[in-house]
Amino acid sequence: MPKKILMAGNIAIAEGAILAGCQAYFGYPITPQNELLEHMAKRMPEEGRVFVQTESELAAISMLYGAAAAGCRAMTSTSSPGFSLQQEGISYMAGAELPAVLVNVMRGGPGLGNIGGAQGDYFQATKGGGHGDYRLINLAPASAQEMMDLTMLAFELADKYRNPVVLLTDGFLGQAMEPVIIRQPVTELPDKPWAITGAAGRPKNVINSFEMEPANFQPRVSLLLQKFERIKQNEVRYQGIHLDDASLVIVAYGSASRSALTALKMARQKGLRVGLLRPITLFPFPYQILADLAQKVSDFLVAELSSGQFIEDVKLAVGLDKRVELASQYGGVPLAPETILETIERMSKVTIGR
Amino acid sequence: MTLDTPELDTVLYHKPEALEDYPFHFCPGCGHGIVFRLIAEVIDELKIKERAVCVASIGCTVTSYHYFNFDGLESAHGRAPAVATAIKRCRPNLVPFTYQGDGDLAAIGTAEIVHACARGENITTIFANNAIYGMTGGQMAPTTLLGMYSTSTPGGRQPSRAGYPIRVCEMLSTLDGPAYVARVSVHNPAAVRKAKQAIKLAFRAQLANLGMSLVEVLSPCPTNWRVEPVKAMDWLVEHLLPQYPLGEYKVIPAVADLKKESRRA
Amino acid sequence: MHEELIIGGFGGQGVLFIGRLLAEAAFREGHEVVFMPSYGAEKRGGTVWCHVTISDEEIGSLFITKPTMAIAMNSASLIKLEPMMKPESLLVVNQSLAPQEISRADIQVVSVPANDLAAELGDSSVSNLVALGALLAGRPVVPLASLTTALEGMPAKNKELLQLNKRALEVGYTRAQKDAVPHGRR
Incomplete structure (x- = not known):
């Protein structure tokens, strides 16, 4: 019997990383992810692995770059303002094709914002965030169990594509305690013949993201773009609930999808045929799944903890002829199921498109 | 007179052998x-080519x-000091060193170098x-001198507008973490020989796990000083x-012992 | 079963501890649970909340907007909780620190002088467990024995404190079961 225990989301991420064979962790204190850093401070040395509390998020991402370059599975975790600081190193890692896991336990922004949960870093995380032409794989857990499972998947995908992977979550999921089944540890880590391990018995290895001549650099970027296309083809993940008979589909990820699930149940009790589509990968975004749904559904309701970021991708997927409405909170305020339900009821009274 | x-x-x-057949630019x-x-x-x-790792930074190098x-x-x-920190922590057998310029280390990278020193990271x-x-x-x-011309201090560096030059070795040697901090120069052959001794000692300190070692090398930039190469040495x-007086700013006893060893050898 | 509990009080009253304890016990009883602590900048004495959802179905929202149960450990939290309560819900009030009248007539109120009872046990810091015991008497979401088992699994400073905690639970439970004090004028 696998062990099942009650665990906070932040701790589930930390333990998931350890199970996935994370050899090094670097972090700087910031609420609401401190439990993760503190847990790693205790657990990584216990496991004989590397833990460094860094002088800044800039140093954390640079250490992550160094550890990834050295061929180690490595992770950093932060929250929104720290994630902004990390954009520099993230762009370098994407350019140098270094695999690593970045956790962003989002909080209210912009600016210093506050320590409530939010999803306001959606654009930043999924569209690039740093300079240059690159994308990051983005995984969006919606429970403590997924905090563990998707952290483990993040390490797999990072190595598979030699690309940084973001675990994009929020302060609410980070703090919430839920039952978590402890997974089996990963015992075999992939070979990384490209890594910085010392030029003994092989030609030297060089890790960089730089070509002086634009004509030489463009082919390199083209290879990156081809990789992102492969990711789009192969790695879309989502969960659908009651989609078969739905006349209105809520689209939500992360903790917003939890409020959406409650709203869905309330709506179904009132006889409203509501479904839920929950993207698990935000990049690659499940455009095609939504486009297919839009063949039979005209009403979409986007629930997000930001002021209308995620909705842009939904609109892009379903097309301009569909009704897409927003139920949102932002600035660190949780999204009440009742708020979503009100929008469902309003939309259901005045139907369009059928 | 015969020449031997x-x-x-x-x-x-x-x-x-540690240099490639690749022209310097x-x-x-x-x-x-x-x-x-x-x-x-x-x-x-030191026979460490198979373990050495160059952590390059941004600038001419x-x-x-x-x-x-x-x-x-x-x-x-x-x-670079953060990157080298991770490489050393993850693979202690490697010998990473950073090569950093003054803008890189003493402006945008002050936090990273100060904290690598403060942690006493075993890097060079x-x-x-x-x-x-x-x-x-x-x-x-x-590190631009007061009164010195630069394209962003067209009338010469004025402290009222542009502040004062930073003395890196003096500053970092106040920390407990570094094992060896020295300033050398490459303006003439004697200075070059001393510079090599300091660089070697810095690497030996790392190989002996003694902590952070840093060698500041005063180096000419004739192009941007706007003088001819030979005159740049005089400048x-x-x-x-x-x-920026030359000398050793911090030598912990264990590094001093390494020096004594090499004198005996 | 589907219960949604909010606990409110001062920092230091052990609000998070009893929420976590109940969540742990319910989890061990085989229910789905979510324990959602409120968190804020580190400050002793500020208002602390936690939300505990216990269900036999997959739990959606992490937060509770209309609680089916609540514990008000102080006056400030009672003021916020009373209007939120779902009709027919159970509100446990720590009468020692929240003596005000309650106007809602459509909810069940259990009042216990939790601090006074805890003080009688020799340590007013276990008032939280007195209140939790009272909640269980009002609505047996988990067996009392399951709570004491869970208590043994929680980090405790020492054995004596563990025993004291158990006694506090029992005192609250017994008091609420036998002679719940009518709270003010209903």
Whole structure:
């Protein structure tokens, strides 16, 4: 019997990383992810692995770059303002094709914002965030169990594509305690013949993201773009609930999808045929799944903890002829199921498109 | 008078094995090439080419990894000490060193170098100080002298507007973490020999797990100083040396013991 | 079963501890649970909340907007909780620190002088467990024995404190079961 225990989301991420064979962790204190850093401070040395509390998020991402370059599975975790600081190193890692896991336990922004949960870093995380032409794989857990499972998947995908992977979550999921089944540890880590391990018995290895001549650099970027296309083809993940008979589909990820699930149940009790589509990968975004749904559904309701970021991708997927409405909170305020339900009821009274 | 000439097949001076057969792209009279050669000689002599890792930083030496015949990587501007920290922590058998300029280390990367020193990371930093930004075209560096011309201090650096130069060795040697901090120069052969001794000691300190070692090398930038290469050496002596005195700023007892050992040897 | 509990009080009253304890016990009983602590900048004495959802179905929202149960450990939290309560819900009030009248007539109120009872046990810091015991008497979401088992699994400073905690639970439970004090004028 696998062990099942009650665990906070932040701790589930930390333990998931350890199970996935994370050899090094670097972090700087910031609420609401401190439990993760503190847990790693205790657990990584216990496991004989590397833990460094860094002088800044800039140093954390640079250490992550160094550890990834050295061929180690490595992770950093932060929250929104720290994630902004990390954009520099993230762009370098994407350019140098270094695999690593970045956790962003989002909080209210912009600016210093506050320590409530939010999803306001959606654009930043999924569209690039740093300079240059690159994308990051983005995984969006919606429970403590997924905090563990998707952290483990993040390490797999990072190595598979030699690309940084973001675990994009929020302060609410980070703090919430839920039952978590402890997974089996990963015992075999992939070979990384490209890594910085010392030029003994092989030609030297060089890790960089730089070509002086634009004509030489463009082919390199083209290879990156081809990789992102492969990711789009192969790695879309989502969960659908009651989609078969739905006349209105809520689209939500992360903790917003939890409020959406409650709203869905309330709506179904009132006889409203509501479904839920929950993207698990935000990049690659499940455009095609939504486009297919839009063949039979005209009403979409986007629930997000930001002021209308995620909705842009939904609109892009379903097309301009569909009704897409927003139920949102932002600035660190949780999204009440009742708020979503009100929008469902309003939309259901005045139907369009059928 | 007869000249005592060596046999023709006796090699007196050769390219270190740790250097690639790859042309330096530096300007004529630049000091970086000298320092690179010294590092390569030291790596040969210590027989650590298979463990050495060059952590290049941003500036004229961004492609350092091209010149060395061992593993190397690029790092973001100023972040090389953090990158080297992770490499050493993850693979303690490797011998990472950062090669950083004055803009990289003493401006944008102050936090990273200070904290790598404070943690006493077991890495080595070679800090080339030419008191100017090279690659971007001669703007004021944190080490630019008062009154010195740069493209961003057109009337000369005025403290009222642009503050004062930073003395890196003096500052970092106040910390408990570093094992060895020294300032050397490459303005003449004697200075070059001393510079090599310091670089070698810095690497030996790392190999003995003694903590952070940093060697600041005063290095000419004739292009951006706007003087001829030979005159740049004189300019360095005349202007940089008074502001940045050469010498060892921190030598912990264990490093002093290493020095004694090499004198005996 | 589907219960949604909010606990409110001062920092230091052990609000998070009893929420976590109940969540742990319910989890061990085989229910789905979510324990959602409120968190804020580190400050002693500020208002602390936690939300505990216990269900036999997959739990959606992490937060509770209309609680089916609540514990008000102080006056400030009672003021916020009373209007939120779902009709027919159970509100446990720590009468020692929240003596005000309650106007809602459509909810069940259990008042216990939790601090006074805890003080009688020798340590007013276990008032939280007195209140939790009272909640269980009002609505047996988990067996009392399951709570004491869970208590043994929680980090405790020492054995004596563990025993004291158990006694506090029992005192609250017994008091609420036998002679719940009518709270003010209903």
